[in-house]
Amino acid sequence: MTEAPSIRTLDRLRAAAQAACRARRPEGQPVVRVGLATCGIAAGALDTAEAFRKAIAEAGIDARVETTGCRGHCYAEPLVVIDHPASGFPPILYPEVTPGKAGMLTRFFLGEGDPRFEHMLGATVANELIPSVLEFGRFNREQRLVMDRCGRLDPQSIDDYLADGGYGALARVLAGSPQAVVAAVGAAGLRGRGGAGFPTGRKWELAAAGSAPLRYVVCNADEGDPGAYMDRTLIESNPHQLLEGLAICAYAVGACQAIIYVRAEYPLAVKTLESAIAAAEARGLLGPEVLGTAFAIQVSLFQGSGAFVCGEETALLRSVAGFRGTPTHRPPYPAQKGLGGHPTVIDNVKTLATIPVIVERGAEAFRAVGTPDSPGTAIFSVVGDVVHPGLVEIPMGVTLRELIFDICGGVPGKKRFKAVQIGGPSGGCLPADLLDTPVDFDALSEAGAMMGSGGLVVMDEHTCMVDVARYFLEFTRNESCGKCTFCRLGTCHMLAILERICRGQGRMEDLERLERLARDVRDGSLCGLGRTAPNPVLTTLRYFRDEYEAHVVDQRCPGLSCRPLTAFYIDLEKCARGCDACVGCCPVDAVFTTRTRKKGIDQSLCVKCGECMVACPPEYDAVRRISPAHLAPVIERPPAAEAKT
Amino acid sequence: MLLNPSAAPPPTEPEVLETLGGIVARFDRRRALLVPILQAVQAQCAYLPPETMPLVGRHLGIAASEVYGVASFYNQFRFFPPGRHPIRICLGTACHVKAGDIILENFERKLGIQEGQTTADREFSLERVACVGCCALAPVAIVGETVHGHMQPSKVEGLLLQIQIAREKAQREAAAASPQAEDPSDD
Numbered sequence: 158m159t160e161a162p163s164i165r166t167l168d169r170l171r172a173a174a175q176a177a178c179r180a181r182r183p184e185g186q187p188v189v190r191v192g193l194a195t196c197g198i199a200a201g202a203l204d205t206a207e208a209f210r211k212a213i214a215e216a217g218i219d220a221r222v223e224t225t226g227c228r229g230h231c232y233a234e235p236l237v238v239i240d241h242p243a244s245g246f247p248p249i250l251y252p253e254v255t256p257g258k259a260g261m262l263t264r265f266f267l268g269e270g271d272p273r274f275e276h277m278l279g280a281t282v283a284n285e286l287i288p289s290v291l292e293f294g295r296f297n298r299e300q301r302l303v304m305d306r307c308g309r310l311d312p313q314s315i316d317d318y319l320a321d322g323g324y325g326a327l328a329r330v331l332a333g334s335p336q337a338v339v340a341a342v343g344a345a346g347l348r349g350r351g352g353a354g355f356p357t358g359r360k361w362e363l364a365a366a367g368s369a370p371l372r373y374v375v376c377n378a379d380e381g382d383p384g385a386y387m388d389r390t391l392i393e394s395n396p397h398q399l400l401e402g403l404a405i406c407a408y409a410v411g412a413c414q415a416i417i418y419v420r421a422e423y424p425l426a427v428k429t430l431e432s433a434i435a436a437a438e439a440r441g442l443l444g445p446e447v448l449g450t451a452f453a454i455q456v457s458l459f460q461g462s463g464a465f466v467c468g469e470e471t472a473l474l475r476s477v478a479g480f481r482g483t484p485t486h487r488p489p490y491p492a493q494k495g496l497g498g499h500p501t502v503i504d505n506v507k508t509l510a511t512i513p514v515i516v517e518r519g520a521e522a523f524r525a526v527g528t529p530d531s532p533g534t535a536i537f538s539v540v541g542d543v544v545h546p547g548l549v550e551i552p553m554g555v556t557l558r559e560l561i562f563d564i565c566g567g568v569p570g571k572k573r574f575k576a577v578q579i580g581g582p583s584g585g586c587l588p589a590d591l592l593d594t595p596v597d598f599d600a601l602s603e604a605g606a607m608m609g610s611g612g613l614v615v616m617d618e619h620t621c622m623v624d625v626a627r628y629f630l631e632f633t634r635n636e637s638c639g640k641c642t643f644c645r646l647g648t649c650h651m652l653a654i655l656e657r658i659c660r661g662q663g664r665m666e667d668l669e670r671l672e673r674l675a676r677d678v679r680d681g682s683l684c685g686l687g688r689t690a691p692n693p694v695l696t697t698l699r700y701f702r703d704e705y706e707a708h709v710v711d712q713r714c715p716g717l718s719c720r721p722l723t724a725f726y727i728d729l730e731k732c733a734r735g736c737d738a739c740v741g742c743c744p745v746d747a748v749f750t751t752r753t754r755k756k757g758i759d760q761s762l763c764v765k766c767g768e769c770m771v772a773c774p775p776e777y778d779a780v781r782r783i784s785p786a787h788l789a790p791v792i793e794r795p796p797a798a799e800a801k802t
Numbered sequence: 803m804l805l806n807p808s809a810a811p812p813p814t815e816p817e818v819l820e821t822l823g824g825i826v827a828r829f830d831r832r833r834a835l836l837v838p839i840l841q842a843v844q845a846q847c848a849y850l851p852p853e854t855m856p857l858v859g860r861h862l863g864i865a866a867s868e869v870y871g872v873a874s875f876y877n878q879f880r881f882f883p884p885g886r887h888p889i890r891i892c893l894g895t896a897c898h899v900k901a902g903d904i905i906l907e908n909f910e911r912k913l914g915i916q917e918g919q920t921t922a923d924r925e926f927s928l929e930r931v932a933c934v935g936c937c938a939l940a941p942v943a944i945v946g947e948t949v950h951g952h953m954q955p956s957k958v959e960g961l962l963l964q965i966q967i968a969r970e971k972a973q974r975e976a977a978a979a980s981p982q983a984e985d986p987s988d989d
Binding site for chain 1: 834835841875877878896897898938959
């Protein structure tokens with residue numbers, strides 16, 4: 158087995174890669190690693206990296222700046238790791254490194270060996286000198302199987318991945334039979350990470366069966382769920398793991414053509430993938446004669462043009478063929494009859510990126526993580542009203558409470574947790590008393606939500622659940638492809654009812670009608686989009702019916718969020734004389750000065766943006782929000798001439 | 803608002819046809835290439851000029867209406883030229899929860915246009931997008947290629963002012979006899 162040609166070829170490639178890495182990185186040279194994925198760049202990481210380069214050159218320090226992918230700790234971007242072996246400290250993680258901080262860290266840490274304790278998050282490894290980040294729940298509760306290399310490696314460098322043991326799984330697989338791979342994936346019990354949780358091994362078996370002359374593998378990277386971005390991060394931070402999984406899948410099912418369907422809205426992911434494919438082809442890891450064997454795989458990119466429904470596999474295939482992305486009836490499943498009538502395996506980015514892990518660690522070890530029915534880990538993007546938002550990889554079966562409170566730090570400020578939305582527009586909202594639900598495919602479906610692609614939005618008490626349902630329905634109404642009536646018209650009518658309720662013009666019978674429509678749309682639609690579109694409505698009606706009733710009966714929004722039903726006013730008891738903080742920030746000049754030189758809000762001008770509430774200094778805390786709107790006390794605006802101070 | 807003097811006049815119809823013909827000729831005559839062709843046209847022209855539909859249709863042997871049907875199905879394709887500074891407001895779930903719609907309204911008010919429109923001087927255009935995948939930085943606005951995280955209504959005016967100042971500076975420098983003389987210092 159050790160003498161298989163693929164393994165010999167890989168050993169040679171790996172030795173060359175390790176030599177290249179050593180040449181690029183002189184031993185003992187201090188290194189600054191800046192995370193440069195889309196979220197890091199949005200937080201200003203490009204300026205930070207540039208500031209480090211400039212400061213290092215100016216100070217004449219022997220150090221280098223490297224770029225890595227994303228570690229998933231989006232709350233702390235731009236995130237920088239400084240490894241300065243000569244200082245005696247382990248590698249240290251610094252959060253929110255602005256260009257100014259970059260200059261300071263260069264001078265003190267790289268120059269003088271003082272790591273500036275007050276600015277660090279902690280050391281990346283346990284040690285005796287300084288606290289380590291592993292003491293935080295955000296770090297030590299995670300179990301990174303798939304995202305292990307994200308943020309550690311340079312995504313642009315295939316040498317990094319090879320030197321780190323990458324493509325070892327592919328070499329091992331090529332030394333054995335395709336059937337063995339399918340069997341291993343089946344034995345591992347891997348379920349598709351795209352949301353529905355279909356057993357991957359079963360899908361591969363279907364596609365590999367029979368004697369088709371041509372088979373395709375398609376990687377679904379059309380991450381359309383608003384609020385989910387783990388596929389983007391995986392591609393931007395470690396594209397080769399996906400390519401390796403894709404090649405293994407192609408070998409297992411006997412395909413020689415692979416297509417990666419990636420959103421055009423992710424320009425950096427597209428660029429990263431393009432260069433990764435070219436690099437892998439140049440080393441003989443993709444293309445004809447992979448790793449010196451007879452196996453050939455041609456990988457191409459297809460840029461999706463922004464249609465949510467194209468995440469559905471049959472719609473995706475229509476789109477690749479150059480048509481409108483409308484779903485078709487299943488069966489036949491694409492695994493039997495897909496692109497051009499040939500068997501086509503369609504797997505999500507996370508599913509494919511998990512494959513090398515399963516091959517390397519073995520099916521047994523993979524099954525040891527997670528729950529019996531949902532083995533392995535799940536990657537969530539936890540966002541919204543939460544202290545430490547970002548990507549979290551946890552074993553399946555961890556409860557929502559652990560995920561939101563122990564790992565991500567809970568709800569910021571003194572606000573109360575209200576609900577968590579899981580699975581995007583197809584998922585549902587779960588209330589506080591369901592926080593002990595474990596995250597796995599079946600438990601979440603039972604509660605009325607679904608795993609979906611793993612977007613998890615935490616909402617605090619100032620979120621209106623009716624408005625959330627309205628928001629998702631507006632999204633699905635816009636994204637419905639229009640093929641079947643229930644989805645096309647049903648979502649329109651449901652949205653109209655929800656909009657009416659949010660305006661305070663709802664009627665009690667609307668709730669009944671909404672429920673009936675939701676059930677009809679669910680039962681009558683062809684594809685996953687329509688069948689799951691009513692989920693946000695059904696779950697909010699089930700768990701937050703009181704909020705619907707408050708909107709209809711009292712014209713009151715309990716979350717103080719629906720703007721037609723709320724008003725801002727200034728508590729004159731608390732307002733300070735002569736303070737102008739709220740006047741300057743009002744975008745519509747609705748704030749005026751009263752005769753007592755305190756402030757009032759002109760309700761006819763106010764757009765309810767809440768800026769004055771943010772601007773009012775905490776020691777006064779005078780801006781109040783109230784629902785129903787007519788309860789706001791009226792403060793007379795003095796005539797223009799008098800208002801002058 | 804001031805018109806940008808450095809902007810070229812809009813291309814004439816023969817010019818557009820020539821550009822489009824050049825793009826289309828790079829592709830094989832296969833139906834599967836329809837979306838990539840449209841993407842290439844938009845990458846070059848920033849939108850799909852009306853001439854695109856019949857031209858691409860002829861290339862692939864399908865009706866112009868069929869091309870339009872596909873192009874209008876996907877959110878990516880635009881049928882009107884965007885502004886020089888396209889502004890896109892993210893209204894994904896996280897941005898919605900963090901009041902992204904208020905940011906959008908502020909841009910609408912400051913620019914005097916509605917979402918989906920372009921200002922009369924073609925400087926700014928305003929669009930909403932479903933999600934750009936920067937949810938931890940919500941609410942997010944994208945001006946040109948730059949992503950601005952943690953937006954606030956009061957930041958909107960500053961952003962627009964910054965663009966205007968940069969433009970006026972560029973105009974002054976262009977007007978100066980030797981453009982190299984002045985150091986483009988940051989502020």
